[in-house]
Every structure is written in C-alpha cells, then in structure tokens.
Amino acid sequence: MKNSFPNSFVHIQLGSISRNIQKIKERVKGRKVLAVVKCDAYRHGAVQVSKQIENVVDWLAVATVDEGIELRMGGIKKPILVFGVPAYDNAAAYITHNLTATISHVSHFSILMDGTSYHLNFDTGMGRLGFSPSQRREVRELAVVNQRLLCRGIYSHYATADDPGSAFAGEQQSRFKAVISDFSEIPLVHMSNTGASTNYPEFDHFHMIRTGLGMLGYNSGHTRHNWLEPALTWKSTAVQVRPIEKGNVVSYSSTWSCPEDGYLATIPVGYGDGVPRSLSNKLKVLIGDKLYPQVGNVTMDYFMVYLGADKIPVGSEVTLLGDKAWNAYDWAEKGGTNVHEILTNITPRVAKKYTQE
Numbered sequence: 490m491k492n493s494f495p496n497s498f499v500h501i502q503l504g505s506i507s508r509n510i511q512k513i514k515e516r517v518k519g520r521k522v523l524a525v526v527k528c529d530a531y532r533h534g535a536v537q538v539s540k541q542i543e544n545v546v547d548w549l550a551v552a553t554v555d556e557g558i559e560l561r562m563g564g565i566k567k568p569i570l571v572f573g574v575p576a577y578d579n580a581a582a583y584i585t586h587n588l589t590a591t592i593s594h595v596s597h598f599s600i601l602m603d604g605t606s607y608h609l610n611f612d613t614g615m616g617r618l619g620f621s622p623s624q625r626r627e628v629r630e631l632a633v634v635n636q637r638l639l640c641r642g643i644y645s646h647y648a649t650a651d652d653p654g655s656a657f658a659g660e661q662q663s664r665f666k667a668v669i670s671d672f673s674e675i676p677l678v679h680m681s682n683t684g685a686s687t688n689y690p691e692f693d694h695f696h697m698i699r700t701g702l703g704m705l706g707y708n709s710g711h712t713r714h715n716w717l718e719p720a721l722t723w724k725s726t727a728v729q730v731r732p733i734e735k736g737n738v739v740s741y742s743s744t745w746s747c748p749e750d751g752y753l754a755t756i757p758v759g760y761g762d763g764v765p766r767s768l769s770n771k772l773k774v775l776i777g778d779k780l781y782p783q784v785g786n787v788t789m790d791y792f793m794v795y796l797g798a799d800k801i802p803v804g805s806e807v808t809l810l811g812d813k814a815w816n817a818y819d820w821a822e823k824g825g826t827n828v829h830e831i832l833t834n835i836t837p838r839v840a841k842k843y844t845q846e
C-alpha cells in the first residue's frame with residue numbers, strides 16, 4: 490500500500506530489537522537463535538527487522554513460502570525456515586529461493602523436490618501440525634530412504650509455555666526428548682519459543698530457541714518482563730477538536746454520553762487500521778503528558794477521545810500504543826486477547842518509520 494499521506498504511523502526502534510535479542514541470548518546461554526519474522530515480523534516489517542538482526546541470529550523463520558521469497562527479494566541471506574505445509578505448486582520455490590522446508594506429514598517427502606533442505610516437525614501436544622511421536626520410527630525410515638532431500642533439523646512447539654508453571658509444557662518436553670533419541674544424528678534440535686525461553690530457564694533449550702514476540706520487546710502470556718523493551722510506538726494526530734455538551738452522545742449505537750461540558754477530539758484511526766472495536770470505551774490514549782479516555786464505539790476510520798475541560802490544538806500528537814501510553818500488554822488485557830494478535834492486527838494502512846536508537 491502507498492502511504493504518502495498516512496493518518497497514523499508506527500515508529501520502530503531497531504536498536505531495541507537488537508538489545509532484546511542480546512538479552513534473550515544471555516538467558517539461554519550458548520543456544521543459537523532463530524528469529525521468527527512471520528506476518529511481516531508481527532507488522533514491524535519483515536525485511537527491515539531481518540536486516541537489523543541478520544548478523545546476530547542464526548536462522549530466520551516465516552509461516553509461508555511467499556514470506557520467505559519476500560525476505561530473499563529484500564536481500565536477506567541467512568537460512569530461512571518455512572513453518573508451513575509444502576504443496577506441489579510451491580515445491581520448486583524452496584529450491585529457487587533457498588528456503589528450508591518443514592516436513593510435518595508423510596506426503597511431504599514426495600512433494601518436495603530433489604535437493605530441498607528440511608526440518609522435521611513433531612507434534613508433542615500443540616495439536617496443530619507435525620508427526621505424532623508414535624510415528625518416529627517410520628519417519629526415521631523415510632528420512633533415511635529419501636536421500637534426495639537434506640534433513641537439517643528437527644523441532645516441536647509448546648502449547649502452554651506462554652506463562653510459567655505449566656506441567657503440560659514439561660510433559661511436551663519429555664515427549665520431544667523421547668522423539669529425538671531416535672534422531673541423534675540430526676545436528677539442529679529446537680523447541681522453545683519466547684515463552685519457554687523467558688519463563689522456563691530450567692528447561693532444556695536444545696541447540697536453538699525461536700523468538701518472535703520476545704525480540705520485539707514483549708513476553709508472551711501475562712508475565713511482563715521489564716528487561717525487554719517494546720520496539721513499536723503507534724502515533725497519530727487529532728484531526729478535529731470541538732466542544733461537546735453534557736448529555737451529547739458519541740459514535741455508532743450511542744454507547745457513550747458526555748458527563749460534563751468539555752471538548753472532544755477525533756483521531757483518524759479505527760478498526761480498519763487495527764484498533765480493535767472490542768476496546769471501545771476501554772482504551773486510553775496519551776496526549777501531551779495525560780491519558781484520556783477513548784469514548785463511543787471505535788469506527789472503521791476514526792475513534793473519539795473525551796478531553797474534559799482541556800482544549801488541545803488540532804494537529805496535537807496522540808500516542809495510541811507504546812512509549813508512555815498503554816502498551817500492547819494493556820491492549821491485550823483490556824481487549825481479551827494476546828499481544829501477538831494486537832500487533833498483527835495493525836494493518837498496512839499504518840505507515841512505518843524506523844530509527845536506529
């Protein structure tokens with residue numbers, strides 16, 4: 490999307506992404522790091538983020554072949570793992586663009602083309618993709634027979650590591666250890682996501698951890714780690730400011746009525762940009778050094794803010810998310826979702842600015 494005259498922008502501080510990776514590395518000493526940059530690096534910009542960290546991580550990963558191609562087109566040279574499922578129509582692209590596939594089903598051994606590198610994915614409890622641990626002998630046979638393909642790694646994925654103290658996460662780890670005992674010649678074993686790396690220091694993190702959210706400055710789940718620095722701040726400006734009288738109602742369905750004569754600001758950002766409608770009448774935004782309540786239902790292109798007696802100038806800067814305003818944990822908590830969804834909700838209509846600090 491062209492963003493010549495954006496109504497809002499996210500400011501991404503690339504330096505904080507580097508520092509977050511450094512801190513995560515310290516927590517999992519000696520382990521390699523795979524940076525997960527799927528979904529446009531959770532909307533932080535996959536190519537820009539990958540360029541920033543390419544020299545301090547060992548691998549990158551994306552969800553789809555298209556996302557992998559975008560990184561190669563952007564000049565990224567690091568190994569790229571595709572988590573998604575290979576298909577006949579994209580099998581050649583793994584070779585052309587030097588992408589590492591994931592084999593998570595028996596059929597994938599015949600779909601991939603000669604010379605394709607791959608990692609095996611075992612489902613130890615996520616219930617999404619991957620071989621069942623009981624298939625491990627059969628999968629081992631297939632890996633040995635298919636010498637035309639190059640097995641470079643083996644992985645699994647935690648379902649409940651986002652918060653500390655999950656017995657099921659421990660159970661998944663045990664199941665994975667049993668699986669890899671049959672694959673001792675595979676050089677790269679990985680399982681931990683951000684949650685497992687930050688919340689479970691006592692776990693075996695094998696050869697490599699995978700982090701998406703953590704490098705962007707948020708822990709997954711409800712446990713806030715203040716040693717991580719959120720990299721993204723979302724800002725806009727007030728496009729109209731006008732008086733509002735006590736008793737006047739605001740926005741679709743008139744869910745809010747004004748408690749006292751005062752001022753109302755209109756901000757040109759809505760759910761079409763990624764402000765969840767479920768945050769209507771809950772969100773607070775920062776103008777100057779004060780938090781003000783968002784009022785009425787969030788609309789597709791605008792939301793309104795009640796200023797009380799403060800008459801701010803049109804064009805005043807409004808911080809929606811990050812910096813001294815609410816962060817993505819607050820948005821997720823009040824919106825009944827997780828930080829991942831809050832960030833990936835930010836749509837391409839929102840412009841991106843990068844600085845090195």
Ligand SMILES: *Cc1c(COP(=O)(O)O)cnc(C)c1O
Nearest residue numbers: 525646682683699700701702709
């Ligand atoms: C998305 C994803 C990750 C990254 O999860 P974070 O919580 O952002 O660290 C890791 N591994 C797999 C397989 C994923 O799909």
